[in-house]
Amino acid sequence: MLKHFHYRSKPLILAIVLIIVGGAGIFFFSGSGINNFQTSNFTAIGLLISVLVMYASVPVLVTMFENETVLSVALLFPSMVAIAIFVYGFIGWSIRVSFSSWKGLIPNFTWVGFKQYYDLFHNDPRFMIDLRNTLVFTVGFIAGCLIIGLGLAILLDQKLKGEALFRGIFLLPMSISFIASGVVWSWLMNPATGDRITGINLIFKTLGLNGLISLWHTTPQPWGMAFTIIPAVWQISGYTMALYMGGIRSISDDLREAARVDGANEFEIYRYIILPMLQPITLSAVIILGHMSLKIFDLIVAISRGDIRLDVPGIYMWTTTFSGQNYAQGAAIGILMLVSVAILVIPYLVQNMRTETEL
């Protein structure tokens, strides 16, 4: 490496300036320069920027070695450190909390092994509701998004006039927050009956479809949870449609034409050519949708408004930790959520990495 070293004065001067400026910033913000570090949150930002300025001297000095690999690593380093701490370090810290009996405002790291996990699975009716609801929601959400997404993609493949407009409408909910759509949907799915009938029930009544009038998410469990799938599918099915449309587009017209020449009708073309070729997309979609539904949180917050019957692990973790101060239990729920997502996502990421490496 040293044989590539070329001394140049410009990077050296720049590096010295960066070290001095960054060092002065660290001195100033760390409390040696000012006494009120405790008061403002801008001091922390100031400190962070100072450290980054000081660190910038490293890649500047590395440029003198004319070794691009080292420079590349030096430039990536801050992001790598951030992810190492905020993702992996914090996961480790959460795991440690989940093995403790920390309940209350004062941290308590007394080791209790798997007690929190054991209690969740053995003496916790609320967590049982969460597991059942997650199962109902995940199955229905994935099935709903796949079927409706594929249906819409095939529909828009029929060269309809206004195709772009329809596509835009189907994808529009993706841009709205789960909170806003959850609030609106909880009015659409208003369970009031009789004189106070409103929302979608009112449409059903007006159309004479009295059989469809429903209690929606207030239906006795577990079917009440199933109705929360409707807003979720409304919001995300456009995404699966877009995935499938991309897949259908990538199938060449020649292939379809060849099948037509061989006497296949349109239905057979979809059944025997297009659908089998869309299988990899279905797999990606199941993984993406599955990890979304295992993490589902804000949509249910907005719809359930604290109704324990519609509880999910994400909400339980939130309330037990920050309202109940039961940090150890909250950490255990968080880690269980992570494990469920990891089982789904890690094989996908590893597969993705392998194909990347081959390129």
Add this chain to the structure above:
Amino acid sequence: MTRKIISRTIYYLIAIIAAAFYLMPIYLMLLTGLKPFNEIDLKTMWALPTSLHFANFIAAYKQLAPNLGNSFIMVIPESILSALLGSLNGYLLAKWRFKHSNLIFTLILFGMFIPYQSILIPLVKFMEAIHLYGDLPGLVFVHIIYGIPITTLIFRNYYAGISTEILEAGRIDGGSLLGLYRYIIFPLSPPGFAVVIIWQFTQAWNEFLFAVILTNQSNWPVTVALNNLAGSQLVQWNVLMAACLLAALPTLLVYIFLGRYFLRGLMAGSLKG
């Protein structure tokens, strides 16, 4: 031929019914917001207003104005800084691969899938310890950190589409790693920046979990304030519908006018760039 006409009619019918389903909540937010107070009745929820009034929107705006401001203050620096960081990371990981760089990229990517509940307790304690808890700079910081995976992914895929031959030509002319970025890659980056900034803008604007946990009431972004409004018994549902539309409007407008960039960000999330 008649069979074709029938099938076409059915296709359009299905498309129109589906569109009505997707637009139903938008219709409710908009039309309810535009009704005068005396036409607000749950029984006529779906009726068109007889005349247009903005009283609901004005009432909703009075409730949400500070929070809309907070959201903008948070989202604008967040999306720009995220994009700059993602651009650098994406460039390095796409064009300056080193041993195990794919492993490092995959380890970074995992960060975008984790449920944030699994890091929430350490995050809150850490933010409290460094006095970044409660205010908007802390929220900006957290969104930038947890935005690293997706912004790096989008830029990496974007730069992978720029031919290596241009860079090789630049190298023969004496360009260094940073010189090539400055003179070749960065000038080609505006579409990538548009995708990432729009994506991060939408994500941070719509985000709820970090916002509700890391900010004090006076610094609440609009999602937290809207959720609080929805739980309040004092706010009428017509004002609430108008509030939902106000809270959704910035991202809706971005989607309507810059939809193709939004879509590219969306598709990047499925990894196959």
